[in-house]
Amino acid sequence: MRRRLLVRHFLNQFIENDFAPDVDRHQILAVAAAALITLPLFATIFMSVKFLMQPLQSPGWTEMTTMGDQVVFCTTSLLVSAAIATLEWNALALSPRDSVILGVLPLPREEIVRAKVLALVVFAAAFVIALNALPILLHPPLTVANFQANPLLLIPLIAAHAVSTGLAGAFGFACVVGLREFLFLLLGERAFSRIGGTIRSGLLFSFLVLLVLAPIRLAGPATWMFEPGNVPAILQPVSWFAAIHAAMAGRVLEILPTPDLPDRLAAEENRLRTQYRRNLPRLTTLALKGAAGFAALLTLSMAVYLRNARRFHLLPEGHSSDAVLGVSSLSDRVASALTRRPATRAGLLFLVRTVAGNPSHRVYVTAFIATGMASLITMAPDAVFRSGVAERPIRTSELVAQTLMLTAVAAGFRAAIRTSADTRAAWVFGIAETSNDGEFRKGVRLGVIAAVVATVLLLFPVHAAAWGVSIAAAHAVIGVALGWLLVEVACASVERPLVWTIPPSDGLNTVGVVLLGVTVIVVLVLGAIERVALTTGARTAAFAGALALGAAVVRHVNERNHRSQSIAA
Amino acid sequence: MTPDSRTLEAHHLVKRFHGHAAVSNVSFALRPGEILGYLGPNGSGKSITLKMLTGLIDPTEGRVTYSGVDVTGGNIDFRRRFGYVPEEPHLYPFLSGREYLDLVTGLRDLPARAMRSRIDALLERFGLAEAAEQSISAYSKGMKQKTLLIAALMHDPELLILDEPESGLDVGAILLLRHLVRVLAERGRAILYSSHIVENVERLCTRVIVLSAGRVVVDGNVDSIRTIAPSGSLEEAFATLAAQQPDTLATEIADIVTNHA
Numbered sequence: 001m002r003r004r005l006l007v008r009h010f011l012n013q014f015i016e017n018d019f020a021p022d023v024d025r026h027q028i029l030a031v032a033a034a035a036l037i038t039l040p041l042f043a044t045i046f047m048s049v050k051f052l053m054q055p056l057q058s059p060g061w062t063e064m065t066t067m068g069d070q071v072v073f074c075t076t077s078l079l080v081s082a083a084i085a086t087l088e089w090n091a092l093a094l095s096p097r098d099s100v101i102l103g104v105l106p107l108p109r110e111e112i113v114r115a116k117v118l119a120l121v122v123f124a125a126a127f128v129i130a131l132n133a134l135p136i137l138l139h140p141p142l143t144v145a146n147f148q149a150n151p152l153l154l155i156p157l158i159a160a161h162a163v164s165t166g167l168a169g170a171f172g173f174a175c176v177v178g179l180r181e182f183l184f185l186l187l188g189e190r191a192f193s194r195i196g197g198t199i200r201s202g203l204l205f206s207f208l209v210l211l212v213l214a215p216i217r218l219a220g221p222a223t224w225m226f227e228p229g230n231v232p233a234i235l236q237p238v239s240w241f242a243a244i245h246a247a248m249a250g251r252v253l254e255i256l257p258t259p260d261l262p263d264r265l266a267a268e269e270n271r272l273r274t275q276y277r278r279n280l281p282r283l284t285t286l287a288l289k290g291a292a293g294f295a296a297l298l299t300l301s302m303a304v305y306l307r308n309a310r311r312f313h314l315l316p317e318g319h320s321s322d323a324v325l326g327v328s329s330l331s332d333r334v335a336s337a338l339t340r341r342p343a344t345r346a347g348l349l350f351l352v353r354t355v356a357g358n359p360s361h362r363v364y365v366t367a368f369i370a371t372g373m374a375s376l377i378t379m380a381p382d383a384v385f386r387s388g389v390a391e392r393p394i395r396t397s398e399l400v401a402q403t404l405m406l407t408a409v410a411a412g413f414r415a416a417i418r419t420s421a422d423t424r425a426a427w428v429f430g431i432a433e434t435s436n437d438g439e440f441r442k443g444v445r446l447g448v449i450a451a452v453v454a455t456v457l458l459l460f461p462v463h464a465a466a467w468g469v470s471i472a473a474a475h476a477v478i479g480v481a482l483g484w485l486l487v488e489v490a491c492a493s494v495e496r497p498l499v500w501t502i503p504p505s506d507g508l509n510t511v512g513v514v515l516l517g518v519t520v521i522v523v524l525v526l527g528a529i530e531r532v533a534l535t536t537g538a539r540t541a542a543f544a545g546a547l548a549l550g551a552a553v554v555r556h557v558n559e560r561n562h563r564s565q566s567i568a569a
Numbered sequence: 570m571t572p573d574s575r576t577l578e579a580h581h582l583v584k585r586f587h588g589h590a591a592v593s594n595v596s597f598a599l600r601p602g603e604i605l606g607y608l609g610p611n612g613s614g615k616s617i618t619l620k621m622l623t624g625l626i627d628p629t630e631g632r633v634t635y636s637g638v639d640v641t642g643g644n645i646d647f648r649r650r651f652g653y654v655p656e657e658p659h660l661y662p663f664l665s666g667r668e669y670l671d672l673v674t675g676l677r678d679l680p681a682r683a684m685r686s687r688i689d690a691l692l693e694r695f696g697l698a699e700a701a702e703q704s705i706s707a708y709s710k711g712m713k714q715k716t717l718l719i720a721a722l723m724h725d726p727e728l729l730i731l732d733e734p735e736s737g738l739d740v741g742a743i744l745l746l747r748h749l750v751r752v753l754a755e756r757g758r759a760i761l762y763s764s765h766i767v768e769n770v771e772r773l774c775t776r777v778i779v780l781s782a783g784r785v786v787v788d789g790n791v792d793s794i795r796t797i798a799p800s801g802s803l804e805e806a807f808a809t810l811a812a813q814q815p816d817t818l819a820t821e822i823a824d825i826v827t828n829h830a
Contacts, residue, residue, distance in 0.1 A: 005675040009661075016663035100659040103625045105676045106648040314626055 002107070003115050010119030013091045036130050040076075043215075044135045047072065048142035056265060057146040059256040060273030064221045066143055066253065067246055067276075071222045073139070073161070074168035074241040075214040077132055082172035083207040084127055087363065089200045092120065092177050093184070093305070099312035113309040117302075120177070128169030136162045140249075147256045160248035168241040171294055176203065178301030184308050201362055205370050212374030225286070226279040240290020247287040250280050331356075338446055347443020347497075348450075354421045354498055355413075364415040372408025376401040376459075394467055394534070400527035402459055402475065406483045407519060409455050413448040414490035417497035437496070438559065444497040445487060452483030474540040478530055481547035488554040495562055574636045575650075575727055576600050577622065577759060583630035584617050584783075591617050592783045595631075599761055601727070604754045606774030606791075607763040610811045614783040615763045616656045619732050622761070623653050635728075649677070651728040652721030656763075658713035658737070662706035666697055666716045669705060673720045684723065691719045695742075710737030718746070729753065729760045735769055747773055767804045781811045 015029065047069050051057060085092065094102075094116055102112050140157035183199065184192045222242060224231060231239050254277070261269055331352035335345045355361045379401040456479040463472035491497070533543035577599040584592040592614040599605045609615045620626045622633055624643025632641040640647040660669055667688070674684045692698045695715040705713065714737045721729065729750075735743050750760055750773055764770050770777055770791075777794055779787045787794055787810055791803060798805035808815055 002676060002678060005672065009672060012663065013661075016661075097659050097661070100625065100655050100657075101661070102676070103643070104623045104648060104651075104653045105673065106645045106678070107676055108645060109643075311627070312625060314620065 003111065003118075006102075006107075006112060006115035007119045007122065010091075010116050011123060014088055014119070014123045036127075037134065040131060041134045041138070043076070044138045044142075048139055051143050052145060054146060056259050056261055058258050058261060058265070058269040058272075059253055060269045060271075060276060062143060062256065063246075063250065063253045063276045064223075064272050066249070067225065067242060068218075068220050068222045069139070069143075070161070070164060070242040070245045071218050071225070071235075071238055072215050073132075073135055073165050074245075075218060075238045076211065077128065077165040077169040078172035078238060078241070079207050079211040079214060080131055080172070081124070081128055081169035082176050083204060083211065085124070085173045085176035086200055086203045086207060088123075089176075089180065089196065090359075092180055094309060094313070096314050099314050103312045109309075109312070113306065116309070117305070124170060124173040128166055128173070131169060132162070132165040136165065144253075144256065149256055153252055153255075156252045157249050160245045160252075163248060164241045164245035167244065167290070167294055168238065171237055171241070171297065174294075174297050174301050178297060178304065179203075181301060181304040181308050185304055189313050197357070197359075197362075200359075201366055204363065205366050205373075208367055208370030209374045209377075212371055213377060216378050223275075226275070226282060237290070237293070240286060240293055243283040243286035244290055246280065246283040250276070250283065334450060338450065339443065341439055341443075343437075343439035344443035344446065347440040347445075348447040349443075350421070350498060351413075351417065351444045351447035355416055358421055360419060361416040361421070364419065365412040368408045368412025368415065369405075372405040372412075375404040375408065379404065394471070394531065396524070396527040396531050398466075399475065399530045399534075400523055402456070402463075402479050403482060403523045403526055403530075405455055405459065406452055406479060406486055407523065409452055410448065410483070410486035410490040413451060413487075414494070417444055417448070417491070417494050418500075419498070420500040421498045438562065441491075441495075441497060441562070445491050448487045448490065449484060452487055453480055456480050456483060471534060474534050474537070475530070477540060478533065478544050478547065481544040481551070482526070485547050485551040485554065488551045488558065492554065492558050493561075575759065576636065577728055577761070578634045579618070579622065579631070580634065581631040582618060582621055582628045582633070584614070584621060584626065585629045590783055592621070592628075595780070595783075595785055597778055597785070597788060599728070599759045601757045601759050602754055603776065604750060604760045604762055604774045606770035606777040607761060607780065608765065608767065608770050608777055608807060609763075609780035610765060610813060613780045613811070615765075615780055616732055617783075618780070619653075619656075619730055619761070619763055623651065623730060624648070649724070650726055651730055652724065652726035653730045654714070654717045654721045654732060654734045656732040656736070658710060658717060660705045660708075660713055660716060663704065665702050665704055666692070666708070666712070667701040669716060670720055670723065674723070677724050679724055687723055688719065691723060695719060695745075711739055711742060714738055715742065727758060729758060730763075731761065732763045733765070734762070735764065735766060743769070767807050771803045779807060779810045786810045 050065065051062070054061070094112065098112070098116075103109075136158060140161050141154055144153065144157065180196075183196075187195070218238075222239075224235075225239050225242060225246075258269065331349055334352075335348045339345050339348065355365050379397045456476050459479070460472055460476050463475055466472075467475075529543060533539040579595055579597050582592055582595040583590060595614075595618055597605070607615055607618070617626070621628045621631075621641075624633075624640065624647070627642045632639055634640060635644075635647050635650070638644070638647070661672075664672065670688050670692075671681075674681060674688070689698070692701050695718065697712060697715055697719070700708065700712060705716065708716070714734065718734060721731075731750075735746060738746060747769065750762065754760055754775075762770065762774060774791065776788070776790050778785055779794070787797070794806050794810075795801050795803050796806075797809055807813075
């Protein structure tokens, strides 16, 4: 009874997480739950279309294609679970608050720890099941729909899918828990509480970038799994779980009937089938390695977790900043360099410190920047990965990459500044406010512009190495002008950035899809214009000037609107 | 265990953090019916002592006994016997006041039905009945403090450990708390009352321990401590014992605020 009460209480803590602000919590949870169901559903149908559209589907082709799909499913399950565990960072272990409240009750510490571990396992399992349920139920039947095979064959296929993606998800979750607990043990309570926020942000950023990249970079046949020695370290765990699927489902796929195929297709089918059969024992070995690796990770993580839980940790929450390290001193210097006005400076510093120190704001900005980073790598792989100036025309997609990155940064900051740092603490702005709150708003906007300019500067060496300094410089100038325009658009209608007492709602959630489509079209058009603009210095200047003029106009309109709203209020 | 033997004793408690002693050699005894004031300026080690007594943190040296039994580092039976109000209003913001009290009831293994009426009555008396179903995140500091007081009282503890319990309470609630503490002591409960507000301790406590920089600088009754100050004021005696010079400090602060150099 008491155990159940504790487990239920700890499960509540996973839902009432620190990354979701109080005012928007239920909306965020509803959107997250809907995404958890619909995104895997769409992804599964999208990935299954190729099977349904294959009029002469053969077992060999199915085996190889399914193996590729399974790599994507396992990667997604692993990364999404790891990202969720990172979002739950503070709820993964007993918090100082738990220690103070529960530590004085007549409960053995072991019972509290057991309940916490059980809640952790239940949460992870429930999440992994919810994430993978629809792919588990839909992908195997759609994979073999053309064969009109015995329906009982679906059972091992569904089981294989469930085991491989389930273990991948559990592995991702356990990795984060293990890493957190290992760092806690290594660094100690005080140092861990100082750098925990930085580590959490870094992990979340990495997982999100990989999550966006994975389906694009890993789509297609996963023949690399046949050479375990050549599998990149980052893909090792994924290869284990995809191999578990092959080991369980491979022999079932083998017995599927082969249709009458034209000679060319028959030869290809023969090659694929031979290749798969020859490598099946190797995949089985890889699967066993995966099972052993998973067991080792679980054992190690649990051992460290229980060791850390041997005593209560009472370091007060907020004793050390949860902020990203070094941000405070850096933002001080940037603010001093950019502005001398106290209210503007206050706005800029408040933005930087809120984004660095407040989990929900950090999640917004990190998620958008990670998406931008993934887009950058996807759209401009040559510019990012190949150094040395190439004698080749610059593709529009490469130019678009910077625009997408800047759009992501601006959108991330818009999401952040529309969220109140703390509705209850906003009173301080009410009483400190002078007659011109535009100065505070200007400071916030300056902070977002600084982030956009920093993004352009960080990309400059990459572009310079790929295209040469002159084109990269011209691209950077256009980037700064475009960034300014994006910031002005992003700050539109945000009258009281970070200090709302009533959360604003402009219906953007409902028109989000339309907005995304419009953004893609606008970005492509801008890329095409920029390609022409980069041909001469005069055109570059004209394009950058036009963008800057646009930014100035949007700013003027925004300020006029804010002033009229202030007067009306 | 006889009623007379229910004495809480701190024996030479020491707590060091990274070599620095936050509490040094603190010893005292608290008997049933006694209200022991635990006075000290901020950072003097009051809360750390209380956390050692409740078993939330282990002392570096020394031990805690209750009724002669060593309860250092916590003891399930001992935890059933005390109620604790922490210095910070640690509560789960996502629960309502009633949900929090229900949680504590369940975790203390108290009979739910009987406790429900007791909780209702306590919520009513503390003026929280209307807000009981509201989320704690919407509570004022005083409401949180009242919730903590109810949670500490509802199992009728033999011993009450109160760490600055008046924090955030309005005048009426402070008066209520003072009377409540007095009545509970009269009914044989032992009360350890930590505070930095001298007036509260002066009006309530039969005995006072003054802590400064982690050390006990005086342990005696209120009247004997008053004699330390020439004016006979406990406040001045406390300032003298805690090595504070409030008048000088106040002048310095006012100089900083008013001088616009």
